[in-house]
Amino acid sequence: MSLSLNKNPMPEQEPKVRAKNFAEVSLGYTEELAKAEAARCLQCKAAPCRKGCPVQVDIPAFIKEVKEGNMDVAIAKIKEVNSLPAVCGRVCPQEEQCEKYCVLAKRGEAVGIGRLERYVADTARNKGESIAAIDYAPDAQKVAVIGSGPAGLAVAGDLAKKGYKVTIFEALHLPGGVLMYGIPEFRLPKDEVVQVEINNLRKLGVEIVVNAVIGSTFTVDELMEEEGFDAVFIGTGAGLPYFMGVPGENLNGVYSANEFLTRCNLMKAYRFPECGTPIHVGKKVAVVGGGNVAMDGARTALRLGADRSYIVYRRSEAELPARLEEIHHAKEEGIDFQFLTAPTAVIGNKDGWVTGLQCVRMELGEPDASGRRRPIEIPNSEFVLEVDTVIIAIGQGPNPLVQSTTKGLDTNKKGNIAAHEETGVTSKPGVFAGGDIVTGAATVILAMGAGKKAAAAIDSYLQEKKAK
Amino acid sequence: MYKILVKQQLAPSVQLFEVEAPLIAKKAKPGQFVILRVNDQGERIPLTIADFNREKGSVTLIFQEVGASTVELGRLQQGDFLLDLVGPLGKPTHIEKFGTVVCVGGGIGIAPVYPIARGLKEAGNEVISIIGARSEDILIYEEEMAAVSDQLIITTDDGSKGIKALVTQPLKELLDSDKTIGLVVAIGPVIMMKFVAETTRPYGVPTVVSLNPIMVDGTGMCGGCRVSVGQENKFACVDGPEFDAHKVDFESLMARQRMYKPHEKQHSEYIAGKREEGCKCHSH
Ligand SMILES: Cc1cc2nc3c(=O)[nH]c(=O)nc-3n(C[C@H](O)[C@H](O)[C@H](O)COP(=O)(O)OP(=O)(O)OC[C@H]3O[C@@H](n4cnc5c(N)ncnc54)[C@H](O)[C@@H]3O)c2cc1C
Ligand SMILES: Cc1cc2nc3c(=O)[nH]c(=O)nc-3n(C[C@H](O)[C@H](O)[C@H](O)COP(=O)(O)OP(=O)(O)OC[C@H]3O[C@@H](n4cnc5c(N)ncnc54)[C@H](O)[C@@H]3O)c2cc1C
Ligand code: SF4
Ligand code: SF4
Ligand code: FES
Ligand SMILES: [Mg+2]
Numbered sequence: 001m002s003l004s005l006n007k008n009p010m011p012e013q014e015p016k017v018r019a020k021n022f023a024e025v026s027l028g029y030t031e032e033l034a035k036a037e038a039a040r041c042l043q044c045k046a047a048p049c050r051k052g053c054p055v056q057v058d059i060p061a062f063i064k065e066v067k068e069g070n071m072d073v074a075i076a077k078i079k080e081v082n083s084l085p086a087v088c089g090r091v092c093p094q095e096e097q098c099e100k101y102c103v104l105a106k107r108g109e110a111v112g113i114g115r116l117e118r119y120v121a122d123t124a125r126n127k128g129e130s131i132a133a134i135d136y137a138p139d140a141q142k143v144a145v146i147g148s149g150p151a152g153l154a155v156a157g158d159l160a161k162k163g164y165k166v167t168i169f170e171a172l173h174l175p176g177g178v179l180m181y182g183i184p185e186f187r188l189p190k191d192e193v194v195q196v197e198i199n200n201l202r203k204l205g206v207e208i209v210v211n212a213v214i215g216s217t218f219t220v221d222e223l224m225e226e227e228g229f230d231a232v233f234i235g236t237g238a239g240l241p242y243f244m245g246v247p248g249e250n251l252n253g254v255y256s257a258n259e260f261l262t263r264c265n266l267m268k269a270y271r272f273p274e275c276g277t278p279i280h281v282g283k284k285v286a287v288v289g290g291g292n293v294a295m296d297g298a299r300t301a302l303r304l305g306a307d308r309s310y311i312v313y314r315r316s317e318a319e320l321p322a323r324l325e326e327i328h329h330a331k332e333e334g335i336d337f338q339f340l341t342a343p344t345a346v347i348g349n350k351d352g353w354v355t356g357l358q359c360v361r362m363e364l365g366e367p368d369a370s371g372r373r374r375p376i377e378i379p380n381s382e383f384v385l386e387v388d389t390v391i392i393a394i395g396q397g398p399n400p401l402v403q404s405t406t407k408g409l410d411t412n413k414k415g416n417i418a419a420h421e422e423t424g425v426t427s428k429p430g431v432f433a434g435g436d437i438v439t440g441a442a443t444v445i446l447a448m449g450a451g452k453k454a455a456a457a458i459d460s461y462l463q464e465k466k467a468k
Numbered sequence: 469m470y471k472i473l474v475k476q477q478l479a480p481s482v483q484l485f486e487v488e489a490p491l492i493a494k495k496a497k498p499g500q501f502v503i504l505r506v507n508d509q510g511e512r513i514p515l516t517i518a519d520f521n522r523e524k525g526s527v528t529l530i531f532q533e534v535g536a537s538t539v540e541l542g543r544l545q546q547g548d549f550l551l552d553l554v555g556p557l558g559k560p561t562h563i564e565k566f567g568t569v570v571c572v573g574g575g576i577g578i579a580p581v582y583p584i585a586r587g588l589k590e591a592g593n594e595v596i597s598i599i600g601a602r603s604e605d606i607l608i609y610e611e612e613m614a615a616v617s618d619q620l621i622i623t624t625d626d627g628s629k630g631i632k633a634l635v636t637q638p639l640k641e642l643l644d645s646d647k648t649i650g651l652v653v654a655i656g657p658v659i660m661m662k663f664v665a666e667t668t669r670p671y672g673v674p675t676v677v678s679l680n681p682i683m684v685d686g687t688g689m690c691g692g693c694r695v696s697v698g699q700e701n702k703f704a705c706v707d708g709p710e711f712d713a714h715k716v717d718f719e720s721l722m723a724r725q726r727m728y729k730p731h732e733k734q735h736s737e738y739i740a741g742k743r744e745e746g747c748k749c750h751s752h
């Protein structure tokens with residue numbers, strides 16, 4: 001049997017159709033497709049793919065089980081290290097991680113590791129996983145987890161399985177972090193995938209307290225001194241939106257991507273007025289930035305009814321930081337990419353509404369500190385993109401609330417919590433941190449990986465504490 | 469779920485809810501607010517903590533029914549539950565002994581001024597309060613304000629109670645008198661706060677206003693509540709809601725508050741239509 005150089009394509013909704021709805025773009029492999037894709041894997045002894053995965057999923061092992069139809073074994077293999085495979089299979093930047101190192105990528109396309117991971121996870125979930133509640137010891141130690149994004153969920157799952165009583169505190173009214181408020185429904189279904197995973201944690205016995213802002217409702221010190229928690233994990237993410245600092249940014253019709261996406265995803269503004277939170281879209285939308293967040297903004301705008309949705313990015317296509325698949329999908333859906341373009345001002349009318357985005361064209365010069373070629377303004381290249389909505393997706397920083405209310409918790413220059421990379425240990429005894437709040441905005445799997453490492457470190461810390 | 473312990477109508481379309489929320493009551497300070505949701509389809513509604521009772525574990529919210537979500541809120545009865553309630557949010561009012569302070573409350577803004585006036589009084593200040601409303605029937609919290617003020621001045625637009633004037637008139641008289649005023653706190657409609665700022669500016673009297681831009685999360689995550697203060701962008705939910713009145717760009721705040729006018733009308737019509745159909749789906 002000669003193996004195809006190409007991945008088995010995953011069935012998806014037609015671009016024209018899906019650009020007008022919020023249902024998931026990709027429909028997932030069928031059993032036949034999954035087995036055919038699994039058959040492409042060469043089962044390499046050295047498994048170079050594994051070193052590209054931040055949590056080192058045993059890729060050849062689980063793929064072998066898929067090929068042989070043992071889905072129960074496949075899911076167990078993945079879940080040894082990855083508690084959210086249905087999420088990672090959908091949103092990991094595989095071309096930068098596992099699939100980048102697949103030997104098949106040298107001659108053709110890598111094995112569709114993400115697609116297979118997703119298939120295995122979806123199959124297990126659809127079958128209905130039976131989860132037994134943990135029988136906690138009466139003297140089980142208590143751990144507080146702040147934030148319910150992938151970092152917090154990973155910590156909670158691992159520690160609960162070790163017999164610790166875990167309580168997650170989440171500021172918003174629904175748990176999940178960016179998985180709920182940021183990444184859109186059409187990439188990551190909320191009720192069918194995210195909340196199912198979170199409910200599985202609840203079934204284990206993890207308590208989730210929503211509407212609890214740590215730093216206000218409780219401080220970290222109060223959790224430890226008054227509420228009886230033996231250790232605290234901080235996974236509050238990179239939730240503070242950056243603005244451009246150009247004139248006109250407070251005009252009506254200018255959003256941070258966080259606000260635009262939160263209104264749509266968390267508050268379900270796409271079902272307005274049945275759901276009460278409004279969102280403004282207009283006919284033409286410009287999204288500033290080139291990452292996943294920007295793609296999500298631009299594609300969401302199309303689905304909310306915009307006729308034209310631009311991505312305004314100051315470097316060239318080669319530097320786009322978004323996942324390849326998202327760029328591909330965005331193009332298919334008709335997103336208009338304005339590369340080498342930088343905004344200089346938002347233009348408005350006398351009523352305070354956006355009418356355009358003033359930009360300049362750029363060219364690439366010498367590489368900068370990040371190794372990417374620095375964009376340089378082309379003189380006299382100003383022009384105005386006529387739009388009635390502007391979405392700013394140029395990055396997010398750390399929310400300072402927990403850091404500023406916790407004694408003895410060190411931060412770095414950017415305001416991120418200083419924590420040991422391998423353990424999450426912070427400057428404050430008993431307090432651990434991981435995910436975007438430590439690294440700055442990164443990825444779901446890195447946040448989960450940090451959570452897993454911290455869980456192991458918290459376990460040793462608490463064992464020692466108990467022994468004393 | 470957060471139980472409504474007391475419901476009271478204060479004026480036409482102004483309601484008071486005392487809500488069971490021990491964690492919030494334990495922490496609440498004057499100047500802070502909460503965000504609540506009535507039901508699963510509901511908006512996140514920010515409301516100031518008008519009062520709190522730490523022993524009872526409750527907070528008092530006073531709101532005006534101005535649109536679909538506050539009307540929905542007003543339909544809840546004593547004994548019903550709020551689905552979500554989070555807080556206390558925002559920075560508390562900076563309270564210290566300033567000497568003589570003037571607390572100005574306009575309309576529904578009288579409610580949030582009350583705990584601040586009380587806090588300032590407890591800190592040993594001489595508190596002069598000016599409260600204003602369009603007419604007597606919608607004037608709220610008169611007795612409460614009287615109890616925490618050394619002097620209470622009432623204004624109404626139509627003269628049905630107190631002086632027929634805007635709140636800025638007695639304020640200007642106080643500024644012109646031989647009293648040394650250490651601080652002015654003003655909460656009410658944006659236009660009122662703007663005129664209070666203009667009134668005190670020539671006298672150089674420190675003036676604090678509490679801003680109510682449109683909010684979503686209330687935790688500093690969305691940036692929707694950004695206001696321009698002294699040429700700098702601030703997030704009202706975490707950097708405020710109180711700011712130096714002399715530095716606030718009120719014009720831009722007012723424009724931003726109008727952002728969803730057409731949507732708000734559509735939402736109200738939708739909710740009214742639902743109610744006519746007798747549909748129960750939004751009242752669970
Ligand atoms: C729009 C968007 C698209 C993305 N797309 C991808 C993608 O395709 N692939 C990928 O790998 N990554 C993607 N990312 C990045 C990824 O989502 C993040 O790196 C990841 O979610 C970080 O996880 P975390 O657990 O550190 O924090 P978060 O997911 O940010 O969760 C933090 C949680 O903590 C809560 N919190 C904050 N402060 C407090 C407090 N004081 N008290 C209580 N709770 C608090 C927040 O409300 C939030 O729920 C995307 C990000 C965004 C915004
Ligand atoms: C910090 C803060 C404290 C507040 N305290 C009080 C209070 O104690 N009592 C009270 O009656 N009102 C208070 N408000 C205002 C109250 O939140 C709004 O009246 C309410 O959200 C309107 O919702 P609606 O759907 O009923 O009306 P809509 O018809 O949707 O809106 C009417 C007007 O209310 C404002 N508004 C709408 N949505 C929001 C939102 N999400 N956030 C803020 N403003 C909005 C807009 O200016 C809008 O034009 C406060 C607002 C803030 C930000
Ligand atoms: S978790 Fe992500 S990186 Fe690791 S194998 Fe799965 S898709 Fe690849
Ligand atoms: S490198 Fe590719 S072919 Fe080899 S084991 Fe990994 S996935 Fe299979
Ligand atoms: S309401 Fe979202 S940042 Fe203030
Ligand atoms: Mg509303």
